[in-house]
Amino acid sequence: MKEESPKIDTIFSKFLIVFTIAIVFMVSAIIVFNYYINIKSNIEILSKQTVSKTSDTVATYMEAIMQMGNATENYVSNPSLYSDEEIKIRLSSMIDSRSDIMTIDFFDSHGNVIAGTTDKNLRPAVEICSQNWFVRALAGNGNSYFSSPHVQQLLILRYPWVLSYSKKINYTDNNDDLKQGIILIDIKYEKIKELIESIDIGTGGYLYIIDNDGKLVIHPKQTLINANLFSEDLSNNNEKIYGSFNVNYNGQNKFVDIQTIDWTRWRVVGVVPIGAMITVGIKSFVIIILIVLLLSLALTIFIGRFLSNIITSPIRHLEKEMEAIDIINTTPRQLEKGSYEVKALSHSFVEMSKRIRSLMDEIVSEQEQKRKSELDALQAKINPHFLYNTLDSVIWLADAGDDEGVIKLVSALAKLFRISISKGHEIITLEEEVEHVRNYLIIQQMRYVDKFTYNIEIPDNLRHKPTIKLILQPIVENSIYHGIKYLMDPGIINIKVEEAGNDIKIHISDNGIGMDNETRLSLLIVDKNQHIKDGNGIGVYNVNKRLQLKYGEKYGLKIESEIEEGTHVIITLPNDKDIPSIKAKQI
């Protein structure tokens, strides 16, 4: 028999697959969650560090500019120490040492340049002193002022973008009068913009600077902002002022960190599209997890099949054994392979099979014994009455000196008992059964002289058909005692055996007084006690029951009767194969 391939549809395989999926998903979820927390935390920490560093860098830069302003103040505040030419040389050398400084100039309070690196093509003083950097510095009390990026309007027809540092100072003019002037240092906007843009704050992140009023000072996307192609969430900056917070702006989750720059009251704002960054990270991670999941599943299915085969093979073997074994006729074998549990199961099955078989044997034996006892009891009930009456007839014939009659009667009685005993055989041939009833009729005919005649017909081909014994005698007895006995005229009993398809039918008819329908039906009723109580019909009932026990419900007796007309009993038997007679067996 071909070994069946192991199925994936096993308890073990199902368990293994479900368990693997659950574990992988659970572990994945935990890892993804931890990954999310870690990546978010790392991004926030790095962003804060970057913003802080930038703030320090810008503060340092601004401090350097202020130191330049102080140096300039030192040069210009006391003209007695430095000549105009010396001041110009010193300021020019400061500019030359730095590529980010455009001009260093000193103006009087009316916008006229007093000293500095710019002395040609200047715009009129009235235009200069109206500019924001000038106005703010003049209005201040000596504090440094850093402007927003703007187009400087110092030189005619020149329009450089600068950040202006300005500061009001007191100075002594050539007449030793104390006056107020404004120091201006223009920083090239491009340079400071490059400084800010060069700082990496992560994918998609950027830094920008806002002033004290929350207005943009430097922004890497300034051109896009100018073109209304990008907008910055400035309102949140003004609300929060300082520190870190998460914000959703234009549908994008962002982490924002704001730190104040020393000296300037400007603020550095770091923006990190944390959602997008995490999404990219998580997505990559999920892809890895999906790959792991697919591989795990494939591996699980493979291992599941393999292990399932190892574990369930003895069980399947046992299952096949159990399916194939005929418990009644054979004893199952004990399995030699498999785990301890499987072997124990096999042992239990074998023991159970033995026990079932033993119980079945006991039941069959008990039933057989019971049936035999019933038959023996039946026969035992018939024999004493009949024997008494027959022997009475023998005495009567002997008294009458009818030797021939005695011989005939005793001879018939002997044959009757011989067939009744039948060496203990339950099944005899129809011929023997008919012979048995014939002897009975001979005996009864001698008892009831001229009371009835009989006729028996049996075809030769049915003579050796098997039947359970003693089925005709009770019926014939019933005909005599309850039918013919009460007739004024001689009765007739006809016995005819015939083949009816796959069955054999035996017709026993008499012309006795018959019986009513109620009596007829009561002859075959189940209530055996009723027959015993009435004292009649028990023989017929027994015959019917024995036939049905032996051959099935389909077989048995059928009784037809009519008052004053007679009774017709039909026995139906199976038309089985011929058997040898008891006599032949003796030979």
Added chain:
Amino acid sequence: MKKRIILLLLILSILFIIAFSETKNKNNKSETPYRIAFIRMKEGGQFWASMRNGARDARTATSSVLDFYSTMETLDINEQIKYINQAINDNVDGIVITPCDNEQLVAPLEKASSMGIKIIQLYNEVNYSDKINSIKLMSNTLNMGHDIANFYVNDYKEVVRNALIIANTNHITSSNYMIDGISRVFKSEKIKYNVLYLTGDSNNSQYQLKVYLESHSEVDSILALDDYCSECSVYVTPLFNKDYYIMATGHSLLNIQNLDNGNIDSILVVNSYAMGYQSVIGMVAILNTQKFSKTKLDYIFVTRENMFDENVQKELFSLL
């Protein structure tokens, strides 16, 4: 059970594919990024330079590849046709073009469209053809013409006004729409005006303008609709002893300086940076089969009084 496992594997595979495809689409960082031909009318001039800068920034934002093409002269039609064919041969994904002629570029764009190349017509457009599958971006300048005329009316407050509108050619639709818009306002305001199309090189154009002004002494104001015409005006009008009201177009240094020293009265500054930026962003969106919202033309009018205003200087001096 087998069916369930197959289904599970199928779902996981689909998730896997989606996860990969999503990453690829959104970042547009595939091994072959989109290649876009960006064809401008002219190389020089602040207007076109600013447009290029906008396109460059959009290229960085979208990780696409741009092939920049531009003619040396504004009306070099043959050169633009050559660029379109070059783009077709290079098998580009899209073409962004500011057509220099509304008639002669129809056939080349039809050819490009038939090759499945996506097309955006920027600022200018060609005549309608059902064989060109394109999107027109910021090409309807009719309203801008209205605004130019209205600004002129408010800023030049002479009682009698006689305007000369200078354009490059009548085959450039942006100029044509603007002239249409200006004409409607001028007609309603009963302002006399004429339109002069300058042809040829710079010297020829200046000569053409000079001859016109000599023969039309009634002209007291000039509306130059592009930087080329503005340049002509700046060079020609000082030859006349007359204070013309000049409205220039474009934020070239020449225009700014002339505004600053009073030779020009006002400047129309069109945000061509936004044009370049939006066109490339739009093209990538089209190639990704995503929707994108068209933005309107952005422009401001600058006078000497407001040229250093905080908001104005951001646009006026954006390239300096």
